[in-house]
Amino acid sequence: xxxxxxxxxxxKIYRIGDVEVQALRGLSLTIEQGEFVAIMGSSxxxxxxxxxxxGCLDQPTRGRYHLNGIEVGDLRxxxxxxxxxxxxxxxxxxxxxxxxxxALENAQLPxxxxxxxxxxxxxxxxxxxxxxxxxxxxxxxxxxxxGGQQQRVAIARALVTSPSLLLADEPTGNLDTTSSxxxxxxxxxxxxxxxxxxxxxxxxxxxxxxxxxxxxKDGRVLSDRPTKSRSQTVGV
Amino acid sequence: MPAFIWLTVMTALRxxxxxxxxxxxxxxxxxxxxxxxxxxxxxxxxxxxxxxKQIATMGTNVIIVWPGATTVSGVRGQQGGAVTLTVSxxxxxxxxxxxxxxxxxxxxxxxxxxxxNHNWNGTINGVSPSYLTIRDWSFSSGGPFTQADLxxxxxxxxxxxxxxxxxxxxxxxxxxxxxxxxxxxxxxxGVLSPKGQSAQGSDQDDVIFIPFTTAERKVFGTPFLGxxxxxxxxxxxxxxxxxxxxxxxxxxxxxxxxxxEQPDDFTIRxxxxxxxxxxxxxxxxxxxxxxxxxxSLLVGGIGIMNILLVSVTxxxxxxxxxxxxxxxxxxxxxxxxxxxxxLSLFGGALGIVMGVAGAKLTTIIAGWPTIISSDVIxxxxxxxLVVGLFFGLYPANKAARLNPIDALRYE
Numbered sequence: 001x002x003x004x005x006x007x008x009x010x011x012k013i014y015r016i017g018d019v020e021v022q023a024l025r026g027l028s029l030t031i032e033q034g035e036f037v038a039i040m041g042s043s044x045x046x047x048x049x050x051x052x053x054x055g056c057l058d059q060p061t062r063g064r065y066h067l068n069g070i071e072v073g074d075l076r077x078x079x080x081x082x083x084x085x086x087x088x089x090x091x092x093x094x095x096x097x098x099x100x101x102x103a104l105e106n107a108q109l110p111x112x113x114x115x116x117x118x119x120x121x122x123x124x125x126x127x128x129x130x131x132x133x134x135x136x137x138x139x140x141x142x143x144x145x146x147g148g149q150q151q152r153v154a155i156a157r158a159l160v161t162s163p164s165l166l167l168a169d170e171p172t173g174n175l176d177t178t179s180s181x182x183x184x185x186x187x188x189x190x191x192x193x194x195x196x197x198x199x200x201x202x203x204x205x206x207x208x209x210x211x212x213x214x215x216x217k218d219g220r221v222l223s224d225r226p227t228k229s230r231s232q233t234v235g236v
Numbered sequence: 237m238p239a240f241i242w243l244t245v246m247t248a249l250r251x252x253x254x255x256x257x258x259x260x261x262x263x264x265x266x267x268x269x270x271x272x273x274x275x276x277x278x279x280x281x282x283x284x285x286x287x288x289k290q291i292a293t294m295g296t297n298v299i300i301v302w303p304g305a306t307t308v309s310g311v312r313g314q315q316g317g318a319v320t321l322t323v324s325x326x327x328x329x330x331x332x333x334x335x336x337x338x339x340x341x342x343x344x345x346x347x348x349x350x351x352x353n354h355n356w357n358g359t360i361n362g363v364s365p366s367y368l369t370i371r372d373w374s375f376s377s378g379g380p381f382t383q384a385d386l387x388x389x390x391x392x393x394x395x396x397x398x399x400x401x402x403x404x405x406x407x408x409x410x411x412x413x414x415x416x417x418x419x420x421x422x423x424x425x426g427v428l429s430p431k432g433q434s435a436q437g438s439d440q441d442d443v444i445f446i447p448f449t450t451a452e453r454k455v456f457g458t459p460f461l462g463x464x465x466x467x468x469x470x471x472x473x474x475x476x477x478x479x480x481x482x483x484x485x486x487x488x489x490x491x492x493x494x495x496x497e498q499p500d501d502f503t504i505r506x507x508x509x510x511x512x513x514x515x516x517x518x519x520x521x522x523x524x525x526x527x528x529x530x531x532s533l534l535v536g537g538i539g540i541m542n543i544l545l546v547s548v549t550x551x552x553x554x555x556x557x558x559x560x561x562x563x564x565x566x567x568x569x570x571x572x573x574x575x576x577x578x579l580s581l582f583g584g585a586l587g588i589v590m591g592v593a594g595a596k597l598t599t600i601i602a603g604w605p606t607i608i609s610s611d612v613i614x615x616x617x618x619x620x621l622v623v624g625l626f627f628g629l630y631p632a633n634k635a636a637r638l639n640p641i642d643a644l645r646y647e
Contacts (some may be wrong), residue, residue: 057560057640078564085562096557096644100254110561115240157561 003066004164004196005031005054010063012049012219023049024060025219031198033164036191038199038207038227041216048169050216051200055088055167056080068164085113089158091187093170095150097142097157103129104138107156114161128156132186148179155186159195166190166197172206184209241570248575251547252582259579262543265536266583266623267590270616272529274591277612279598280522282605284515291511293431293440295371297474299336299481301325301467301488304501320501323448325491326364326467332487335480336469340367341448343465345456349444350416351403358399360417360444362451368394370470373445378411378426381447389449393422396443397430420454422446477506533619537627540579544572544631555635556643569636576628577621584620588613 012024023046031037041047052058053065056072059080065072068087072080084090089110097106107125116124129138132152142150151171158166168187172180188209191197199210207213208227215222252259303321323341330339342363349356361367368380373394381392395403395410404410410424431440452458471480481504488502548555555568592613595606 052641055560057644078566081559081562081564084560090560092644096553096560098554098557109558112240112243113558113562113564113567117239118243161562 002033003030004033004035004068005029006064006066007053008064010050010053010060010065012046012053012058013061023219024053026063027216027220029214029221029224031196033196034191034194035212036188036197036199036210037212037214038201038210039214039216040200040202040204040207041222042202045216046219047200047216049219051167051169051198054165054198055090056083081113085110085161087164089155089161089163089166091151091154091158091166091168091171093173095142095147095154095174097150097153099143100141102139102141103134103145103153103156106142106153107160109157110161124160125156128160129153131159132156146179147175148182151175151179151183152186155183155190159190164196166195167200168197169200170202171199172201172203180206240567241574244571244574245578247571248578251575252578258543259582262539263536263579263583263586265532265539266580266620267536267587269529269533269536270584270587270620271590271594272532273526273616273619274588274608274612275594275598276522276525276529278591278595278606278608279604280518280525281607281609281612282599283518283521285607286605287514287518288511290432290434291507291514293372293434294507294510295468295470296507297471297477298370298507299469299471299477299484300505301469301484302465302503302505303463304499304503320492321464321467321488322462323364323464324462325488326464326469328491329467329469329484329487333480333483335471335476335483337472338366338370339467339469340364340370341464341467342367343448343451343456343458343463347418347455349399349403351413354403356399356402358396358402358442358444360446360451360455362448362456363445364448367468368445370468373431374429375426376429377409378424380426381445386447386449389453390447391420391422391450391454392425392447393417394426394428394445395424396428397441398439399442399444400427417444417446418455474508477508481506533623536583537580537623540576540624541627541631543579544576544628545634547575548572548631548635551635552638552643552646555638556640556646559638559640560644565636568638569632572632572635573625573628576632577624580620580624580628581617584617587620588616591616 007027007029010024010027011022014021014023027046027050039047039050049058053060056067059073059075063073067083070083072083075083098109104122104125107128108121111121111124126138129135132155134149134152134156137145137149142153145153166187171187172183175183184206187197187199197210199206201207210227212225213227214224301321326339326341330336340363342361344359344361346357347360349358365380365383365386376397378394380394381390384390385392393415400410403415404413410427413424414421415424416422428441428443434440446455448464452461469480469484471477484504485500489500492501494501558568592608595608598604599606
């Protein structure tokens with residue numbers, strides 16, 4: 001199986017009291033290694049649910065999800081944690097850095113759970129910090145960094161494990177235009193280096209950075225098409 | 237895994253270090269609990285040791301038989317007030333019970349003693365020579381009187397340290413001097429080594445020993461010759477004491493011609509019995525204080541649990557992030573358990589310092605003897621570890637069971 005992500009007829013049904021909510025209704029999606037995919041959709045479309053399932057934070061009620069050839073659907077929580085640790089990097093809208101903890105230590109966090117020695121953790125985290133252009137700020141706390149810088153630390157944290165998939169959930173939602181462009185540029189650069197990037201957004205001009213645009217509506221794929229080649233001209 | 241634990245401990249220390257006041261207040265319960273346990277046990281042990289020392293001054297494996305209290309028209313007299321026990325009882329006991337290594341007898345009265353222009357009111361004991369060996373009296377100068385002195389009712393006296401101090405000038409040698417007891421002249425032939433306070437708190441050195449025969453014929457003026465205040469016996473081995481007591485009871489009952497339905501007209505106590513009463517008191521006290529200290533530890537544990545629950549809530553998002561980047565349930569569980577144990581161990585260590593300091597201070601200020609045993613320190617430390625583990629388990633488990641999606645979304 002050469003595709004990185006294969007979703008086949010995925011359903012996600014929540015039960016809130018007596019009300020049954022069908023967040024995903026038979027969604028199918030295939031993403032190849034090295035793609036830059038923007039997932040768009042209005043709130044309530046099911047894109048957050050899809051994001052959680054793709055990120056192995058949640059499991060589908062029905063249907064199959066293969067990540068790198070592994071069927072994720074019925075794995076135990078600890079195995080899911082391992083897969084997240086080894087294959088997936090998360091970038092969140094609200095950065096989600098650990099407060100009062102230095103940039104370097106935030107970037108170290110995933111390696112911490114790999115049981116690496118402190119020395120190796122530091123070396124790899126420092127390399128990741130350098131990759132996002134924050135050399136010299138390793139020992140700054142999140143509160144001493146701008147929003148854009150904080151998001152770059154978060155990207156370093158996502159990168160540090162050399163994941164096959166980077167999941168960015170509205171990564172620029174809390175940033176000004178300049179910072180947004182910087183972050184998108186970094187994501188684009190990483191994609192060129194071979195990392196598969198999935199970007200969840202509701203802004204069309206951000207989706208333009210991607211090479212493929214998937215629109216979700218009512219828990220299904222509404223449209224799935226390549227974006228114009230704007231991505232080649234915009235960037236850092 | 238060791239790297240993980242080490243780093244988690246470091247993280248826990250840093251997190252606690254950020255909130256020093258909170259961590260300090262949380263630890264306070266454990267500090268007080270452990271400190272109290274150590275101080276209390278040290279004081280209790282000190283008291284116990286002091287009592288044991290006092291008990292040991294009675295002699296070795298001593299059995300004491302007192303005449304039963306007399307009852308006059310239903311009014312109980314003083315213990316030892318009856319005249320039912322005699323010298324021949326004591327001699328017969330030794331003859332009939334091989335378990336007894338020796339028996340002795342004594343009779344006492346308080347009288348005035350005069351040496352020149354000094355006088356003192358002291359306890360005069362008319363005793364057999366064997367009494368002195370049973371009670372382990374030794375001499376700082378001179379020596380004991382003999383069977384010959386007893387047989388001839390010699391006017392010789394042995395004086396205790398307190399008596400010597402009150403009847404003689406410092407530096408004056410009492411041995412060889414003549415003192416008067418109830419106007420009868422006695423030659424001092426020995427000064428006893430000090431024994432200090434008895435288990436009951438009386439001064440054992442305020443004492444004068446004279447031969448029993450001399451006492452009853454020339455000093456006390458006894459209506460019944462041969463009646464004694466108490467019979468003393470000893471065994472070679474402490475294990476023989478209970479059997480010896482039973483045999484003594486049988487022999488004395490037979491000698492006193494008591495019918496089987498009649499109660500004993502005497503009382504038997506062993507050194508062990510007397511020790512037990514004393515130790516029982518201090519044991520009860522120790523247990524009570526221990527209970528109070530345990531409650532304090534419990535409260536301290538609940539404090540830790542409370543603050544950890546707050547911490548779990550405050551750091552829900554952090555837990556979510558950790559889970560998202562690959563923390564397994566046990567990682568989260570360990571993190572909070574280690575935080576709880578760090579708190580309780582720090583509290584325990586501080587408590588040990590406080591407890592030891594408290595015990596030392598008690599010795600310095602109140603003058604009570606204290607014994608700090610390493611056992612108690614180890615137990616207290618382990619106990620605080622267990623408290624941390626026990627009360628950390630619930631909050632840690634709560635954190636570990638969080639759903640990463642909900643935790644990430646938590647505001």
